[in-house]
Amino acid sequence: MSQASSAPLVEVDDLCVRFVGPDATVSAVNGVSFALAPGEVLGILGESGSGKSVTLRALMRLLPHRKTRMDGRITIAGHDILRLDAQALARVRGPVVAMVFQEPMTALDPVFTIGQQIAEAIRTHESIDGVAARRRALELLELVQIPSAARRLDAYPHQLSGGLRQRAMIAIALACRPSVLLADEPTTALDATVQIQILLLLRTLQRELGMAMIFVTHDLGVAAEVSHRVAVMYAGRFVETGHVNDVVKRPSHPYTQGLLGSTVHGVAKGTKLSTIPGAPPNLARLPEGCSFAPRCGYAQQACRVAVPAQVEEGGTSGVPHLTRCVRVQASSAACGTTVPTTA
Amino acid sequence: MFQYILSRLLYTFPIAIGVSLIVFALVHLAPGDPLSAVMGEVDQTMIAEMRASFGYDKPLPLQYMTWLGSVASGELGYSLRSGQAVLEILLSAAANTIALGVLASLLGFSVGIAAGMFAGYRNGTWLDKVVSASAIAGVSMPHYWLAIVLVIVFSVEWGLLPAVGAGSASSMFSWESFQHMILPTIALSAIPCAIVARTTRACVMEILSMEFVEALRARGLSESRITLHVTRNALPTVLAVMGLQFANLLGGSILVETVFAWPGTGSVLNQAIFDRDIPVLQGTILLLAMFFVVTNLVIDILQTWADPRVSRH
Ligand SMILES: Nc1ncnc2c1ncn2[C@@H]1O[C@H](COP(=O)(O)OP(=O)(O)OP(=O)(O)O)[C@@H](O)[C@H]1O
Ligand SMILES: [Mg+2]
Numbered sequence: 001m002s003q004a005s006s007a008p009l010v011e012v013d014d015l016c017v018r019f020v021g022p023d024a025t026v027s028a029v030n031g032v033s034f035a036l037a038p039g040e041v042l043g044i045l046g047e048s049g050s051g052k053s054v055t056l057r058a059l060m061r062l063l064p065h066r067k068t069r070m071d072g073r074i075t076i077a078g079h080d081i082l083r084l085d086a087q088a089l090a091r092v093r094g095p096v097v098a099m100v101f102q103e104p105m106t107a108l109d110p111v112f113t114i115g116q117q118i119a120e121a122i123r124t125h126e127s128i129d130g131v132a133a134r135r136r137a138l139e140l141l142e143l144v145q146i147p148s149a150a151r152r153l154d155a156y157p158h159q160l161s162g163g164l165r166q167r168a169m170i171a172i173a174l175a176c177r178p179s180v181l182l183a184d185e186p187t188t189a190l191d192a193t194v195q196i197q198i199l200l201l202l203r204t205l206q207r208e209l210g211m212a213m214i215f216v217t218h219d220l221g222v223a224a225e226v227s228h229r230v231a232v233m234y235a236g237r238f239v240e241t242g243h244v245n246d247v248v249k250r251p252s253h254p255y256t257q258g259l260l261g262s263t264v265h266g267v268a269k270g271t272k273l274s275t276i277p278g279a280p281p282n283l284a285r286l287p288e289g290c291s292f293a294p295r296c297g298y299a300q301q302a303c304r305v306a307v308p309a310q311v312e313e314g315g316t317s318g319v320p321h322l323t324r325c326v327r328v329q330a331s332s333a334a335c336g337t338t339v340p341t342t343a
Numbered sequence: 344m345f346q347y348i349l350s351r352l353l354y355t356f357p358i359a360i361g362v363s364l365i366v367f368a369l370v371h372l373a374p375g376d377p378l379s380a381v382m383g384e385v386d387q388t389m390i391a392e393m394r395a396s397f398g399y400d401k402p403l404p405l406q407y408m409t410w411l412g413s414v415a416s417g418e419l420g421y422s423l424r425s426g427q428a429v430l431e432i433l434l435s436a437a438a439n440t441i442a443l444g445v446l447a448s449l450l451g452f453s454v455g456i457a458a459g460m461f462a463g464y465r466n467g468t469w470l471d472k473v474v475s476a477s478a479i480a481g482v483s484m485p486h487y488w489l490a491i492v493l494v495i496v497f498s499v500e501w502g503l504l505p506a507v508g509a510g511s512a513s514s515m516f517s518w519e520s521f522q523h524m525i526l527p528t529i530a531l532s533a534i535p536c537a538i539v540a541r542t543t544r545a546c547v548m549e550i551l552s553m554e555f556v557e558a559l560r561a562r563g564l565s566e567s568r569i570t571l572h573v574t575r576n577a578l579p580t581v582l583a584v585m586g587l588q589f590a591n592l593l594g595g596s597i598l599v600e601t602v603f604a605w606p607g608t609g610s611v612l613n614q615a616i617f618d619r620d621i622p623v624l625q626g627t628i629l630l631l632a633m634f635f636v637v638t639n640l641v642i643d644i645l646q647t648w649a650d651p652r653v654s655r656h
Binding site: 112 | 555558563564572575576579650
């Protein structure tokens, strides 16, 4: 977990994503900033609709370009993602950054075999012949531990079980040895036992291949299992980020506290995030200040004026614990625990 | 796959028998007496004699068996009107209809697929709206009306193309024959074109909204490569629709063939109905029904080949 000290592989600076519709503009991501070192794993937690998937898709510019407006800056392995032309973007997708989708059934092309799809992904980026690509595809299926891989090469997605399908999708994502793997709830659609297997596989592969990974999940236990660092997302903002231990054991943001339930300590693996009274905000008409203020028991006048700045309060293993909440500002100033940000 | 085709072929036999039974029943259960229609006012004993010589006095099941037996040996009987062998009439008519059907399919399907792909990809743009509106017009416009308009414009007003008949050239592949086929081909292709365009558009739109297209993009595939995937995914549905339209075209259109006086199965059928020419009627309907059975078989096989999700047994 010392990777955080090396130069960042992914740098996201004040990312904003809006969807322009005929009636309303939906602000799905509202100023997300973070950096990810090579080999580091960031877990993103948050309620449904908080903008987790949109953030991941923005990193690969997969959002429908006709209605999407993106601002800010995304740099991955030196590529200024938002300014790449179509061809340069296509060269980044796969070898630099790849994605594992939530639903392996709908994210695989149903009329091509697994082998064809892996080989195609490889041959898109490397000039090798079909035989070599097929051999690589077989190696990949073995890498993701698909039993009788040679036979599965010629299987269509619908002929595989959910778990095998997700392994196949991971194999496709790994086909061009990406430096960053984006995983959008890769286990949500699977059975409980299969979930754990896929999770362990992803963690093993991430370590063996030294990939950086961004892992989106609803499941706090899952996030704690795989991540070095977690970010809690609310209404398109990272309201709290930090080392897993800090965020889980000492949550600072009232939203995180609500997510973890009243008894924060001893959150077991598999714990689902509890629900918080009130409804998530309408992303078409976000409040001026903190988006959580309307649901927050501690809300004060200051919360409604401006979006609270990110405040650092300690950290673990070099991972700063950052929170966007006026109360943290106040309390940390009072207690004098604010650690000055190192330049 | 081979086994699947074989089993499908076996399935076709009972269907064919059923079809022949229906064809036979339809013709024989229709009111009116064929011989009195053909012979007009003659005395009853002569009609009875004729009836006996054609076997129309026998019980229906027996007639059916006799007819089926002769059909199986390629013997379709003789026209009550002209005395010409039914098989001979049918072969030349079917060749004419198939020629038109193939041309109309080529035209209608290629235009329909291209328009549908464009509209599906440019969903919501003016191009899409033009295609969708044309497709609605294409399906709702009566094709015989289109045929008449084509004749009026291209033959009567401008004198560019022949209006009726198949021409006198001995070969169907001559320029003269081709000229005769242009207008009927266009008239016949309108509906298949519109239907294929609509299906393709809907299919492409649906596929483009699926997550796997985004996933393909995430693998760094080029847009042309992704279009290939979209096309491949649309293929089973579009193939099925094209197959049905092709079967329809093979059946020939009574109305369009009548407008252009095209000597195809539609015209033969039309004439046979007026004449109550039972052998010709039976033979033609049976032939058309068999076209349907065979095209359906081919569609089925093609679909199984095109869509791995259709089970093969
Ligand atoms: N293509 C799109 N067009 C318009 N709005 C969109 C689009 N994609 C996402 N949104 C909106 O953006 C918001 C954030 O969606 P997102 O999918 O990122 O949520 P999420 O955090 O991934 O939720 P979940 O846990 O349910 O996956 C939602 O309100 C959603 O309706
Ligand atoms: Mg999501």
